[in-house]
Amino acid sequence: MVKTTTLAALAAALLLTAPLRATSPYAAGPCDLDHPRALRAAREDAVRRVGEVARRLVETHGEMAVAALKQCTPEGGRKLCEWANTGALDKLGRPDDVLRAVAELDAGDDVALWLVENGESQLSDQDALAAFCDSPLDVSLGLQPLGKLAAAYRANRLAAESQAARAAVQPTTPQRQQQQQGGLRLLGNLRLPADFQLPSNLPDWAVPALIGLAVVALVCALKSWVGRGKESGSAPRM
Numbered sequence: 001m002v003k004t005t006t007l008a009a010l011a012a013a014l015l016l017t018a019p020l021r022a023t024s025p026y027a028a029g030p031c032d033l034d035h036p037r038a039l040r041a042a043r044e045d046a047v048r049r050v051g052e053v054a055r056r057l058v059e060t061h062g063e064m065a066v067a068a069l070k071q072c073t074p075e076g077g078r079k080l081c082e083w084a085n086t087g088a089l090d091k092l093g094r095p096d097d098v099l100r101a102v103a104e105l106d107a108g109d110d111v112a113l114w115l116v117e118n119g120e121s122q123l124s125d126q127d128a129l130a131a132f133c134d135s136p137l138d139v140s141l142g143l144q145p146l147g148k149l150a151a152a153y154r155a156n157r158l159a160a161e162s163q164a165a166r167a168a169v170q171p172t173t174p175q176r177q178q179q180q181q182g183g184l185r186l187l188g189n190l191r192l193p194a195d196f197q198l199p200s201n202l203p204d205w206a207v208p209a210l211i212g213l214a215v216v217a218l219v220c221a222l223k224s225w226v227g228r229g230k231e232s233g234s235a236p237r238m
Contacts, residue, residue, distance in 0.1 A: 042066050050077040057081045057089075064096050067103035068112070076109035083116040092123055094133065101136035114140040122146055127154040 033039075043058045046069045054077060058065045069077040080102065089095045098119075102111045114136075115123075123129045131139075131149035138144040 039063065046070065046077075049074050050081060053078055053081045053085065057084050061095060061099055064099040064103065068099040071103050071105075071108035072112050073109055076112050079116050080112040083119070088120050089115075092119065092129055093126065094129060097133045098123075098129075101133050104136060107137055107140075110140045111136045125150060127151075127157065 039062075042063070043066055046058050046066045047054045050069055050072075051074070054065075054069060057080075058069070068080070072080060083089070084095075089098060092098055098115065101107060102115070104111070123132055128146055128150035131153040132146060134153075135144060135149060139146050139149065
C-alpha cells in the first residue's frame with residue numbers, strides 16, 4: 001500500500017511539473033543545439049576533452065573552435081590550442097577560416113598538426129592562406145604543393161581584379177560603339193550608314209582624335225569654299 005501511494009505521488013509530481021519544464025526558457029532539449037545552454041555545454045565539453053589549455057581558444061572563437069577541437073584527438077587539440085594561444089592563429093588574419101579548415105570532415109589532427117608546424121612560416125601570404133583554406137587536406141597530406149595552389153589563386157585573383165577595374169572605368173562595348181557613332185554623326189554630318197561600326201579595340205584617345213581631325217577638315221573646307229566665292233566676286237549663299 002505504501003509503495004503504491006509513493007508511486008502515485010511521484011507520478012502526480014511528474015505530471016504537474018512536465019508543463020513547466022516544457023515551457024521553461026531554461027529547459028534546452030537535446031535538439032536545441034543553438035540554445036545558449038547547449039552552446040555553453042559544448043564549450044565546457046571541449047575543455048574537458050582537451051584540457052584547460054583550450055579555454056582561451058573556445059572563449060575567443062566560440063563554436064568554430066569547438067567544431068575544430070571536436071575533429072581532433074585530445075592530444076592534437078591540445079597542440080592546436082597551445083599554438084593558437086601564442087597569438088599565431090590571430091596573426092594569420094582569418095582565424096575562423098583556419099579553424100573551419102580543421103573542422104572539416106576527416107581533417108582534424110592532420111590539418112591541426114600541419115598548422116602547428118608550418119602555419120606561421122607558410123601562411124603569412126594571403127594568397128597562400130586562401131589556397132590552404134580551400135584545400136586544407138590536400139596541403140596537409142602533401143597531395144598538392146602549397147606554392148602551386150597559391151600561385152594559381154593569385155593569378156585568378158589578379159585577373160578578376162583587373163577585369164573589374166576595366167569594367168568600372170570603361171563603358172561596355174555596345175555603349176562605346178554607340179558613343180563613337182553618335183559623336184561622328186554629330187560632328188561633320190558625315191552621313192554614316194546605320195550599320196557602320198568602328199573597331200572595338202581602338203584606344204580611348206582614338207575617337208577624340210578622329211573627331212578633331214573631322215572638325216579641322218570641315219573648317220578647312222569651309223574656308224576654301226568661302227575663298228573661292230570671294231574670288232569669283234559673289235558671296236556664297238549659306
